[in-house]
Amino acid sequence: MVLQKRLDYGFNGYQVPYTPRATRSARRRGSFKKRAEDNNKMCAFDLLATVAGKLLLEKKGPPSSSNASTDEDQGPVVGDTEKKELQDENKQLKVETYDRGSCDRGFIVSELVSQAHDQKFNLKESPHHQDDTHFGFASAITTSDCSEGFGDQKQVIGKTENEMGTLASKVEVGPSGYREYGDCKLEVETKRIIKDESNKSGGMQFGNGGDRCSSDDPVVWDGKPPAVVSSDSSAKVPLCRDHSTRSSFPATRDYVNVVSRDDDENSSGCTHPSTTKKFFRSAPRIGDRRIRKILASKYWKVAPKLKDVTLSNTDGELKAVYRNRNSYYRSIRSERNYPIKKRRLFNSISNYDEGISRKNVCLSPQRGIDGDVPDLCHKMHGAPGTSSSVAGSHSSFQSRNSHVKLRIKSFRVPELFIELPETATVGSLKRRVMEAVNAILGGGLRVGVLLQGKKVRDDNKTLLQTGISHDNQLDALGFSLEPNTAQNPGPLCPGDSPHMLPCNSPQPLTRYPAAPAVVLQGTCDAATELHLANIGNSIESDHDSAPSPTDMSIDKSTNDSKALVAVPAMSVEALSVVPVHRKSKRSEMVQRRIRRPFSVTEVEALVQAVEKLGTGRWRDVKLRAFDNAKHRTYVDLKDKWKTLVHTAKISPQQRRGEPVPQELLDRVLTAHAYWSQQQAKQQLKQQQQQQPQQQLETCLLL
DNA sequence: TTTAGGG
């Protein structure tokens, strides 16, 4: 099984500590949060945070229902909870899982329906679905009970998808089922193989080990852009390679069936961004909040090894962000200038876009054992409603024997958050991830089989009887992960449950207390900005050396990655969990930039520039000496100068951090004195100029 | 957007 883990991208906060200063920062952070709360506005991050909070899987006992209210009205409350969580810096390890609310799914469904409707698709069912969704997703979300409805929804989705998808030639692709349940989302690829093999091999295996998942399959991704196939071949939309290669995507919305084969190379596809956006926006009934919730859902994608796969956003801006840290930085920067409200909006939008744009694409073109049979990978997301979803697809081949071989290509696991101290070992990290995954997959989930969108309930039927042995049926075969009914009371869910999902999966997950720890942020997240990016999520490093003014041209971003590297690597090898770049997250909305102490080199550059330009022209100083240091803003330079002046005035014993050569400090004082004087002179002149005028005016008045 | 300062 391949799991892709998305990590926060971006700044994950100040790494502070130890020094009083750090403490101060921490305090500040707290204050910020408070302010945010006061704001009473929820943004995507808030939602994310909320979700995260809810999903924290408590090792003991079911998640408390008290705070995790999903309801839209309680947003702020939730936010608080989350914030508390975040503020708890004493946790050593924390594993959080995000649950995707069924609500979200419901939403999506309705969206799809709406869209479809708009598109002239004849969907008589649409109204019905919408209603359901409206109500609470419950029905839409349906679990086992609504399989029928689900089927309908699925069809709708399929159609909608067509608009965005490209049909790749004659590949036979049947509708695939893709369901999501609670946190777990599975993508399953079922494959029928002509050769006679024990069908056990292809079986899906949930559960612990994860040993047997697609990840094991080395060949899944050939690197070629997969073609997207929709059941309905009417519309063709070129897919972007980026998209197709994207390994992570929001769970909720994407329905892309991908088929790849040699001759399909020219047909690559991805859903068109604009289409997608439109798609989402078209849903009038859904409030922003709802959307945000969806956005909040994190996705892990299970994917084959995709070391080279770049995750990017469909959205141009976002994409840029992922690709290039500078861009990202710029985004942030610009964002920062926005007033909070605007900024939040920005964030929301970003996430939103990101979410919608990301497509879940199966990247693994595979060949049948026999050879050239293309493997189909379908992915249908969105099926809201039910539980975890699985996408099942398979290529259809003629089977000569009575065995039906199914291959589940990948499972999608909800996003997991793992926090552990820097000193934690890789082994412990692996363990944590494993535990989290096992908890999700192993606890209380059951598998549902969907055929043609309908749930097959009779466990005693044979495959033959059910029709699963028929090729045409295989196309419509899907699996879903569902919570054990026993555990789920399940009914209404909409917002009442503190956990977004009523039907949640088991909560055996453990939450590990973490000590002051370093969050593996990977990168991923960000605020906004977006996630997913290179697999190697880069983390801003505190230590990155300051670029010397001269070589600053070398983008530090490349050097910024921190040790997280281990994570990706591990992921691939072990769980195949690949952190996806995501921004969102963690509730640290508005993440604080990481602290990057000025190096002596930088200080020297700063001093030199100020000596020449003087204080008060920080913009120029920035351009002159730090033009290539994207992370140093003129405000930063100004602040640094301020502290330098202060540092120069205090005794060496009181200074901390990397010692600045006294020589530089002396220059600082000199320059400071000089420019202060100049400034004073300027003011004097101005006054002198004004005074005569005033006197003149006075005279005139008299 | 920049500056200038307080936090």
Place this chain on the structure above:
DNA sequence: CCCTAAA
């Protein structure tokens, strides 16, 4: 570093 009032 952050946040903002002012410019």
